[in-house]
Amino acid sequence: MKKISVLGSTGSIGTQTLDVVSKYRDHFQIEGLAAGSNVDLLIQQCKEFQPKKISVATKELAETVRPLIPESIQVFYGQEGLIEVAAGTEAEMVVTAVVGSMGLPPTLAAVEAGKTIGLANKETLVTAGHLVTASAKAKGVELIPIDSEHSAIFQCLNGERREDVDFITLTASGGSFRDLNREQLKHVTVEDALKHPNWSMGAKVTIDSATMVNKGLEVIEAHWLFDLPYEQIQVLLHPESIVHSFVQYRDSSIIAQLGNPDMRVPIQYALTYPERWPSPSTSLSLAEAAKLHFSEMDFNRFPCLRLAYDCGKMGGTAPTVFNAANEIAVSRFLRKEIPFLQIEDIIEKVLDKHDNIPEPALEAIEESDKRARELAARL
Known part of the structure:
Protein backbone atom coordinates (compact mmCIF):
# COMPACT_ATOMS: atom_id res chain seq x y z
CA MET A 1 0.00 0.00 0.00
CA ILE A 146 4.69 13.13 -14.89
CA ASP A 147 4.51 15.50 -17.88
CA SER A 148 4.07 13.25 -20.92
CA GLU A 149 7.22 14.55 -22.63
CA HIS A 150 9.48 14.17 -19.61
CA SER A 151 7.99 10.80 -18.72
CA ALA A 152 8.79 9.72 -22.28
CA ILE A 153 12.42 10.85 -22.00
CA PHE A 154 12.67 9.25 -18.54
CA GLN A 155 11.53 5.94 -20.04
CA CYS A 156 13.76 6.23 -23.12
CA LEU A 157 16.82 6.85 -20.93
CA ASN A 158 16.08 3.94 -18.62
CA GLY A 159 19.04 1.56 -18.57
CA GLU A 160 21.12 3.69 -20.93
CA ARG A 161 24.36 5.56 -20.25
CA ARG A 162 23.98 9.34 -20.28
CA GLU A 163 27.31 9.76 -22.04
CA ASP A 164 25.83 7.84 -24.99
CA VAL A 165 23.07 10.43 -25.51
CA ASP A 166 23.42 12.59 -28.60
CA PHE A 167 20.34 14.70 -27.95
CA ILE A 168 16.77 14.49 -26.67
CA THR A 169 13.74 15.82 -28.54
CA LEU A 170 10.57 17.08 -26.90
CA THR A 171 7.59 16.99 -29.22
CA ALA A 172 5.03 19.82 -29.35
CA SER A 173 1.50 19.69 -30.68
CA GLY A 174 1.58 23.36 -31.64
CA GLY A 175 -1.48 24.17 -29.55
CA SER A 176 -4.77 25.74 -30.53
CA PHE A 177 -3.32 28.06 -33.17
CA ARG A 178 -0.70 25.87 -34.81
CA ASP A 179 -2.16 26.48 -38.28
CA LEU A 180 -2.43 30.27 -37.95
CA ASN A 181 0.16 32.81 -39.07
CA ARG A 182 1.27 35.85 -37.07
CA GLU A 183 -1.23 38.15 -38.75
CA GLN A 184 -4.13 35.83 -37.94
CA LEU A 185 -3.02 35.61 -34.30
CA LYS A 186 -3.88 39.29 -33.82
CA HIS A 187 -7.57 38.46 -33.84
CA VAL A 188 -7.86 35.24 -31.80
CA THR A 189 -10.09 35.08 -28.72
CA VAL A 190 -9.83 33.45 -25.30
CA GLU A 191 -12.47 30.94 -26.37
CA ASP A 192 -10.44 30.01 -29.46
CA ALA A 193 -7.27 29.62 -27.41
CA LEU A 194 -8.86 27.17 -24.96
CA LYS A 195 -9.73 24.64 -27.68
CA HIS A 196 -6.66 22.41 -27.58
CA PRO A 197 -6.84 19.86 -30.40
CA ASN A 198 -5.34 16.88 -28.53
CA TRP A 199 -5.16 17.26 -24.76
CA SER A 200 -7.61 18.09 -21.99
CA MET A 201 -5.78 20.56 -19.77
CA GLY A 202 -6.46 23.50 -17.49
CA ALA A 203 -6.89 27.00 -18.93
CA LYS A 204 -3.41 28.28 -18.08
CA VAL A 205 -1.57 25.29 -19.55
CA THR A 206 -3.74 25.37 -22.67
CA ILE A 207 -2.83 29.03 -23.29
CA ASP A 208 0.83 28.20 -22.64
CA SER A 209 0.58 25.49 -25.26
CA ALA A 210 -0.70 28.00 -27.81
CA THR A 211 2.14 30.47 -27.12
CA MET A 212 4.71 27.63 -26.86
CA VAL A 213 5.64 28.89 -23.39
CA ASN A 214 4.68 25.46 -22.09
CA LYS A 215 7.31 23.84 -24.31
CA GLY A 216 9.83 26.44 -23.22
CA LEU A 217 9.17 25.60 -19.58
CA GLU A 218 9.56 21.93 -20.46
CA VAL A 219 12.93 22.58 -22.10
CA ILE A 220 14.19 24.24 -18.90
CA GLU A 221 12.70 21.44 -16.79
CA ALA A 222 14.38 18.83 -18.99
CA HIS A 223 17.74 20.55 -18.48
CA TRP A 224 17.44 20.00 -14.72
CA LEU A 225 15.74 16.61 -14.74
CA PHE A 226 18.20 14.95 -17.10
CA ASP A 227 21.31 17.06 -16.46
CA LEU A 228 21.73 17.95 -20.12
CA PRO A 229 22.97 21.20 -21.69
CA TYR A 230 20.47 23.15 -23.76
CA GLU A 231 22.40 22.32 -26.91
CA GLN A 232 21.29 18.69 -26.44
CA ILE A 233 17.60 19.54 -25.98
CA GLN A 234 15.55 19.98 -29.15
CA VAL A 235 11.88 20.62 -29.91
CA LEU A 236 9.95 19.25 -32.89
CA LEU A 237 6.39 20.02 -33.95
CA HIS A 238 4.28 16.86 -34.00
CA PRO A 239 0.56 17.66 -34.33
CA GLU A 240 -0.75 14.16 -33.56
CA SER A 241 0.86 14.02 -30.06
CA ILE A 242 1.50 10.29 -30.43
CA VAL A 243 5.31 10.30 -30.23
CA HIS A 244 5.56 11.90 -26.80
CA SER A 245 9.32 12.49 -27.07
CA PHE A 246 12.46 10.61 -28.06
CA VAL A 247 16.19 10.21 -27.47
CA GLN A 248 18.84 9.91 -30.15
CA TYR A 249 22.04 8.12 -29.13
CA ARG A 250 25.51 8.61 -30.55
CA ASP A 251 25.25 5.40 -32.59
CA SER A 252 22.31 7.10 -34.44
CA SER A 253 19.74 4.85 -32.74
CA ILE A 254 16.51 6.60 -31.73
CA ILE A 255 14.36 5.36 -28.84
CA ALA A 256 10.90 6.93 -28.64
CA GLN A 257 7.87 6.50 -26.37
CA LEU A 258 4.51 6.41 -28.17
CA GLY A 259 0.89 6.29 -27.07
CA ASN A 260 -2.49 7.94 -27.44
CA PRO A 261 -2.77 11.37 -25.75
CA ASP A 262 -3.88 10.29 -22.26
CA MET A 263 -2.20 11.72 -19.17
CA ARG A 264 -3.27 8.76 -17.05
CA VAL A 265 -0.48 6.72 -18.65
CA PRO A 266 2.48 8.84 -17.46
CA ILE A 267 0.69 9.47 -14.15
CA GLN A 268 0.27 5.76 -13.54
CA TYR A 269 3.85 5.03 -14.57
CA ALA A 270 5.10 7.56 -12.01
CA LEU A 271 2.93 6.00 -9.29
CA THR A 272 3.94 2.41 -10.05
CA TYR A 273 7.55 2.92 -11.20
CA PRO A 274 9.53 0.78 -11.89
CA GLU A 275 6.58 -1.57 -12.53
CA ARG A 276 4.04 -1.28 -15.35
CA TRP A 277 0.42 -2.09 -14.57
CA PRO A 278 -2.61 -2.42 -16.89
CA SER A 279 -3.80 1.02 -17.93
CA PRO A 280 -7.29 2.50 -18.42
CA SER A 281 -6.00 4.15 -21.61
CA THR A 282 -6.93 2.92 -25.07
CA SER A 283 -3.98 1.19 -26.73
CA LEU A 284 -2.40 2.93 -29.70
CA SER A 285 -2.99 1.41 -33.13
CA LEU A 286 -0.33 2.56 -35.57
CA ALA A 287 -2.40 1.11 -38.40
CA GLU A 288 -5.29 3.40 -37.47
CA ALA A 289 -2.99 6.37 -36.94
CA ALA A 290 -1.64 5.67 -40.44
CA LYS A 291 0.54 8.79 -40.72
CA LEU A 292 2.57 10.85 -38.29
CA HIS A 293 3.82 14.34 -39.13
CA PHE A 294 6.84 16.26 -37.89
CA SER A 295 8.32 19.66 -38.70
CA GLU A 296 11.12 21.86 -37.47
CA MET A 297 10.34 24.48 -34.86
CA ASP A 298 9.95 28.04 -36.19
CA PHE A 299 11.28 30.39 -33.52
CA ASN A 300 9.93 33.42 -35.41
CA ARG A 301 6.43 31.96 -35.29
CA PHE A 302 6.85 30.98 -31.63
CA PRO A 303 9.15 33.63 -30.08
CA CYS A 304 8.31 32.58 -26.52
CA LEU A 305 10.19 29.33 -27.06
CA ARG A 306 13.26 31.27 -28.17
CA LEU A 307 12.97 33.42 -25.03
CA ALA A 308 12.79 30.29 -22.89
CA TYR A 309 15.97 28.89 -24.40
CA ASP A 310 17.71 32.24 -23.88
CA CYS A 311 16.60 32.40 -20.25
CA GLY A 312 17.57 28.80 -19.61
CA LYS A 313 21.07 29.33 -20.99
CA MET A 314 21.40 32.55 -19.00
CA GLY A 315 20.34 30.76 -15.82
CA GLY A 316 20.07 32.53 -12.49
CA THR A 317 16.79 34.37 -11.99
CA ALA A 318 16.07 34.75 -15.72
CA PRO A 319 13.85 31.60 -15.92
CA THR A 320 12.03 32.75 -12.76
CA VAL A 321 11.23 36.09 -14.36
CA PHE A 322 10.21 34.45 -17.64
CA ASN A 323 7.74 32.25 -15.78
CA ALA A 324 6.38 34.99 -13.51
CA ALA A 325 5.81 37.44 -16.36
CA ASN A 326 4.04 34.75 -18.33
CA GLU A 327 1.73 33.79 -15.46
CA ILE A 328 0.56 37.38 -15.10
CA ALA A 329 0.26 37.93 -18.86
CA VAL A 330 -1.80 34.75 -19.29
CA SER A 331 -4.12 35.68 -16.43
CA ARG A 332 -4.65 39.09 -18.03
CA PHE A 333 -5.40 37.48 -21.40
CA LEU A 334 -7.89 35.09 -19.78
CA ARG A 335 -9.61 38.11 -18.20
CA LYS A 336 -9.69 39.65 -21.71
CA GLU A 337 -7.58 42.64 -20.65
CA ILE A 338 -4.96 42.13 -23.36
CA PRO A 339 -4.85 40.53 -26.83
CA PHE A 340 -3.13 37.17 -27.35
CA LEU A 341 0.09 38.49 -28.90
CA GLN A 342 0.65 40.88 -26.00
CA ILE A 343 1.50 37.88 -23.81
CA GLU A 344 4.86 37.52 -25.53
CA ASP A 345 5.39 41.30 -25.58
CA ILE A 346 4.94 41.50 -21.82
CA ILE A 347 7.35 38.63 -21.20
CA GLU A 348 10.03 40.20 -23.39
CA LYS A 349 9.66 43.67 -21.84
CA VAL A 350 9.86 42.32 -18.29
CA LEU A 351 12.98 40.33 -19.19
CA ASP A 352 14.56 43.41 -20.77
CA LYS A 353 14.21 45.29 -17.48
CA HIS A 354 15.53 42.45 -15.31
CA ASP A 355 19.03 42.41 -13.82
CA ASN A 356 19.88 38.72 -13.69
CA ILE A 357 21.15 37.20 -10.44
CA PRO A 358 23.36 34.11 -10.94
CA GLU A 359 23.02 31.17 -8.50
CA PRO A 360 20.24 32.88 -6.51
CA ALA A 361 19.16 31.84 -3.04
CA LEU A 362 15.45 31.22 -2.43
CA GLU A 363 14.94 34.77 -1.14
CA ALA A 364 16.36 36.27 -4.34
CA ILE A 365 14.15 33.98 -6.43
CA GLU A 366 11.06 35.05 -4.52
CA GLU A 367 11.97 38.75 -4.81
CA SER A 368 12.65 38.48 -8.54
CA ASP A 369 9.36 36.64 -8.99
CA LYS A 370 7.47 39.34 -7.10
CA ARG A 371 9.01 42.24 -9.04
CA ALA A 372 8.41 40.52 -12.38
CA ARG A 373 4.74 40.02 -11.54
CA GLU A 374 4.31 43.63 -10.48
CA LEU A 375 5.86 44.89 -13.70
CA ALA A 376 3.90 42.48 -15.89
CA ALA A 377 0.67 43.67 -14.30
CA ARG A 378 1.46 47.29 -15.22
CA LEU A 379 2.58 46.85 -18.82
Missing part, protein backbone atom coordinates in the same frame (compact mmCIF):
# COMPACT_ATOMS: atom_id res chain seq x y z
CA LYS A 2 1.75 3.16 -1.22
CA LYS A 3 0.76 6.33 0.63
CA ILE A 4 0.33 9.42 -1.56
CA SER A 5 -0.45 13.12 -1.21
CA VAL A 6 -1.72 15.12 -4.18
CA LEU A 7 -1.14 18.85 -4.54
CA GLY A 8 -3.66 20.29 -6.99
CA SER A 9 -6.17 17.48 -6.54
CA THR A 10 -9.06 19.28 -8.27
CA GLY A 11 -7.08 20.24 -11.38
CA SER A 12 -6.60 18.27 -14.58
CA ILE A 13 -3.58 16.22 -13.45
CA GLY A 14 -4.91 15.88 -9.90
CA THR A 15 -8.27 14.46 -10.92
CA GLN A 16 -6.62 12.05 -13.35
CA THR A 17 -4.21 10.95 -10.62
CA LEU A 18 -7.15 10.12 -8.39
CA ASP A 19 -8.80 8.34 -11.31
CA VAL A 20 -5.75 6.05 -11.50
CA VAL A 21 -5.77 5.57 -7.72
CA SER A 22 -9.47 4.66 -7.75
CA LYS A 23 -8.74 1.75 -10.09
CA TYR A 24 -6.09 0.37 -7.72
CA ARG A 25 -7.64 0.97 -4.31
CA ASP A 26 -5.83 -2.01 -2.78
CA HIS A 27 -2.46 -0.51 -3.70
CA PHE A 28 -2.75 3.20 -2.86
CA GLN A 29 -3.78 5.23 0.18
CA ILE A 30 -4.40 8.98 -0.16
CA GLU A 31 -2.84 10.76 2.81
CA GLY A 32 -3.36 14.36 1.77
CA LEU A 33 -5.15 16.51 -0.81
CA ALA A 34 -4.52 20.16 -1.58
CA ALA A 35 -6.88 22.18 -3.76
CA GLY A 36 -7.44 25.82 -4.57
CA SER A 37 -11.01 27.08 -4.53
CA ASN A 38 -12.98 24.20 -6.08
CA VAL A 39 -14.32 23.10 -2.71
CA ASP A 40 -17.30 21.19 -4.09
CA LEU A 41 -15.04 18.74 -5.89
CA LEU A 42 -12.63 18.60 -2.94
CA ILE A 43 -15.48 17.65 -0.63
CA GLN A 44 -16.39 14.77 -2.96
CA GLN A 45 -12.76 13.67 -3.02
CA CYS A 46 -12.58 13.76 0.79
CA LYS A 47 -15.62 11.52 1.08
CA GLU A 48 -14.27 9.08 -1.50
CA PHE A 49 -10.59 8.87 -0.52
CA GLN A 50 -10.65 9.76 3.21
CA PRO A 51 -7.34 11.68 3.39
CA LYS A 52 -5.79 12.56 6.74
CA LYS A 53 -5.16 16.21 5.80
CA ILE A 54 -6.44 18.66 3.20
CA SER A 55 -5.67 22.25 2.25
CA VAL A 56 -7.58 24.98 0.42
CA ALA A 57 -6.63 28.46 -0.78
CA THR A 58 -8.02 30.64 2.02
CA LYS A 59 -9.15 30.61 5.63
CA GLU A 60 -12.72 31.37 4.51
CA LEU A 61 -12.78 28.32 2.24
CA ALA A 62 -11.35 26.20 5.04
CA GLU A 63 -14.21 27.28 7.30
CA THR A 64 -16.67 26.44 4.52
CA VAL A 65 -15.27 22.95 4.00
CA ARG A 66 -14.78 21.97 7.64
CA PRO A 67 -18.42 21.04 8.55
CA LEU A 68 -18.97 19.23 5.23
CA ILE A 69 -16.29 16.54 5.50
CA PRO A 70 -15.53 13.75 7.99
CA GLU A 71 -14.31 15.06 11.36
CA SER A 72 -11.18 12.92 11.17
CA ILE A 73 -9.77 15.06 8.33
CA GLN A 74 -7.56 17.99 9.35
CA VAL A 75 -8.11 21.17 7.35
CA PHE A 76 -5.37 23.70 6.46
CA TYR A 77 -5.15 26.64 4.07
CA GLY A 78 -2.78 28.87 2.10
CA GLN A 79 0.88 28.19 1.47
CA GLU A 80 1.29 26.73 4.96
CA GLY A 81 -1.50 24.30 4.13
CA LEU A 82 0.21 23.24 0.91
CA ILE A 83 3.42 22.61 2.82
CA GLU A 84 1.57 20.63 5.50
CA VAL A 85 -0.06 18.34 2.93
CA ALA A 86 3.26 17.97 1.09
CA ALA A 87 5.56 17.31 4.03
CA GLY A 88 3.43 16.74 7.12
CA THR A 89 1.76 13.41 6.36
CA GLU A 90 2.94 9.79 6.19
CA ALA A 91 2.88 9.93 2.39
CA GLU A 92 5.84 8.27 0.69
CA MET A 93 5.14 10.09 -2.58
CA VAL A 94 3.87 13.59 -3.30
CA VAL A 95 2.30 14.35 -6.67
CA THR A 96 2.89 18.06 -7.30
CA ALA A 97 0.18 19.07 -9.76
CA VAL A 98 -0.51 22.66 -8.78
CA VAL A 99 -0.12 25.21 -11.57
CA GLY A 100 2.53 27.91 -11.37
CA SER A 101 5.36 28.89 -9.06
CA MET A 102 3.26 28.26 -5.95
CA GLY A 103 4.40 24.65 -6.32
CA LEU A 104 7.99 25.48 -5.34
CA PRO A 105 7.76 25.85 -1.52
CA PRO A 106 5.72 22.68 -0.91
CA THR A 107 7.90 20.67 -3.31
CA LEU A 108 11.06 21.81 -1.52
CA ALA A 109 9.42 20.93 1.80
CA ALA A 110 8.46 17.48 0.53
CA VAL A 111 12.00 16.87 -0.72
CA GLU A 112 13.43 17.93 2.66
CA ALA A 113 11.01 15.48 4.28
CA GLY A 114 12.39 12.68 2.08
CA LYS A 115 9.28 12.17 -0.07
CA THR A 116 9.49 10.83 -3.61
CA ILE A 117 8.22 13.54 -5.97
CA GLY A 118 5.84 12.84 -8.84
CA LEU A 119 6.55 16.08 -10.68
CA ALA A 120 3.78 17.61 -12.77
CA ASN A 121 4.57 21.20 -11.75
CA LYS A 122 7.26 22.23 -14.22
CA GLU A 123 7.55 25.72 -12.73
CA THR A 124 9.26 24.23 -9.68
CA LEU A 125 12.37 23.34 -11.67
CA VAL A 126 12.07 26.37 -13.94
CA THR A 127 12.21 28.84 -11.05
CA ALA A 128 14.65 27.02 -8.76
CA GLY A 129 16.05 23.98 -10.55
CA HIS A 130 19.49 24.32 -8.95
CA LEU A 131 18.00 24.36 -5.45
CA VAL A 132 15.51 21.53 -5.97
CA THR A 133 17.92 19.14 -7.69
CA ALA A 134 20.69 19.83 -5.13
CA SER A 135 18.27 19.18 -2.27
CA ALA A 136 16.93 16.02 -3.91
CA LYS A 137 20.46 14.71 -4.39
CA ALA A 138 21.40 15.49 -0.79
CA LYS A 139 18.28 13.76 0.55
CA GLY A 140 18.41 10.83 -1.86
CA VAL A 141 14.97 11.79 -3.19
CA GLU A 142 13.81 10.68 -6.62
CA LEU A 143 12.14 13.17 -8.97
CA ILE A 144 9.84 11.16 -11.25
CA PRO A 145 8.41 13.25 -14.09
